[in-house]
Amino acid sequence: MTAVDELPFGLTRDEWLETALAAGIMVTVILVATLVAAVAGRIVHRFTRATESQLDDHIAAGVRTPFVLLAAIWALASGSGTLSYAQGHMAWMTRAGIALSVIVVAVAFRRVLVDLLEWQAGRPGAGGKLHPGSLPLVRRGITILVGASAVLIIMDTLGVAISPLLAGLGIGGLAVALALQPLLANVFASSYMLSDSSIRIGDWVEIQGGLQGQVDDIGWRATRVRTFSNNVVILPNATLAQSTVTNYTLSGMEADAYVTFGVAYEEDLDRVEQVAREVMQEVKDERPSALQSHTSVFSYTDFGESNVMALLEMRAVTWLDSYDIKHHLIKRLHARFAREGIRMNYPARRLLLEEQDAPALRLSARNGGLQEG
Numbered sequence: 001m002t003a004v005d006e007l008p009f010g011l012t013r014d015e016w017l018e019t020a021l022a023a024g025i026m027v028t029v030i031l032v033a034t035l036v037a038a039v040a041g042r043i044v045h046r047f048t049r050a051t052e053s054q055l056d057d058h059i060a061a062g063v064r065t066p067f068v069l070l071a072a073i074w075a076l077a078s079g080s081g082t083l084s085y086a087q088g089h090m091a092w093m094t095r096a097g098i099a100l101s102v103i104v105v106a107v108a109f110r111r112v113l114v115d116l117l118e119w120q121a122g123r124p125g126a127g128g129k130l131h132p133g134s135l136p137l138v139r140r141g142i143t144i145l146v147g148a149s150a151v152l153i154i155m156d157t158l159g160v161a162i163s164p165l166l167a168g169l170g171i172g173g174l175a176v177a178l179a180l181q182p183l184l185a186n187v188f189a190s191s192y193m194l195s196d197s198s199i200r201i202g203d204w205v206e207i208q209g210g211l212q213g214q215v216d217d218i219g220w221r222a223t224r225v226r227t228f229s230n231n232v233v234i235l236p237n238a239t240l241a242q243s244t245v246t247n248y249t250l251s252g253m254e255a256d257a258y259v260t261f262g263v264a265y266e267e268d269l270d271r272v273e274q275v276a277r278e279v280m281q282e283v284k285d286e287r288p289s290a291l292q293s294h295t296s297v298f299s300y301t302d303f304g305e306s307n308v309m310a311l312l313e314m315r316a317v318t319w320l321d322s323y324d325i326k327h328h329l330i331k332r333l334h335a336r337f338a339r340e341g342i343r344m345n346y347p348a349r350r351l352l353l354e355e356q357d358a359p360a361l362r363l364s365a366r367n368g369g370l371q372e373g
Helices: 013-048 055-080 084-122 132-157 162-179 181-196 237-242 269-286 319-340 355-366
Strands: 204-207 211-218 222-226 232-236 245-247 255-263 297-303 308-316
Touching: 013 055, 055 084, 084 132, 181 237, 211 232, 222 237, 232 237, 255 319, 269 297, 269 308, 269 319, 308 319
Parallel strands: none
Antiparallel strands: 204 211, 204 245, 211 222, 222 232, 255 308, 297 308
């Protein structure tokens, strides 16, 4: 080899020709892969555009980029294999290519799984198997599982013995599990709630003890519930899983609004019922929070101490709307009963005075404290 044959970076002319050939191979493979991905995407779109679901389009778009990246990785590895001066590093380059390929496949696999879950959650008539509000926590779990699997495969590819690591993790994991038992109990409780969809993000719930609110988030350790007063209560998942919970939105968003009242025994009950039904119809016609398809209910329920008790029931669009319905029902009933002269008795007491108390009573009346009847 002469000094004339030596070029920059200490490479000879032949080695630079090898490098140019390898670069040409890499560029050609990448261009072909990009072209194939584009053509395949068009073909898939042509066959799937007649379908109502966008799932197949999302999956095809999610796989296209990883396909090109895999082609680029192995084009680089194959092109490097033609270099005579890189032969001593081929083992490590192959391992690096496998590691990068695992990362690309893991990212693509995670994206496809998330697309499938989002499609399932948003599919009409899915039966509530996966609530859209539960997706953030499910996505976190998928990311952790796929990421952990990819890390183990990469470590094994790079020559790191993972069997002793797994054995050590098993022994150490037992000790950690004992130390973190309360935290793990909360983690498993969150998985229970997500698996059976008993409590979902966005649900309006009432928890044993009287706490009511909307579920803002279900985390690994705790669930955040936003109360009607806009305060956030943080409940450990284990405590929530062991409590009696009333989920007002699990079977649907609609909720009933109840109003109970009593009218005097002297009143005409048929007339009272007619007035109450008219008030309910007015509220139903004027309030958008009232569910129009539901038939309102009026029923006498009990003979009270001083009133005949009655119950009104209307259905609201959501649980929060039931407060609006109840508010306007009470206002309208009170005003209408006052106009119609319908009496609603309230608690009263009858005082029996001894004869010797009469002078004091007359003195109080003269001073304006009482009126003589």
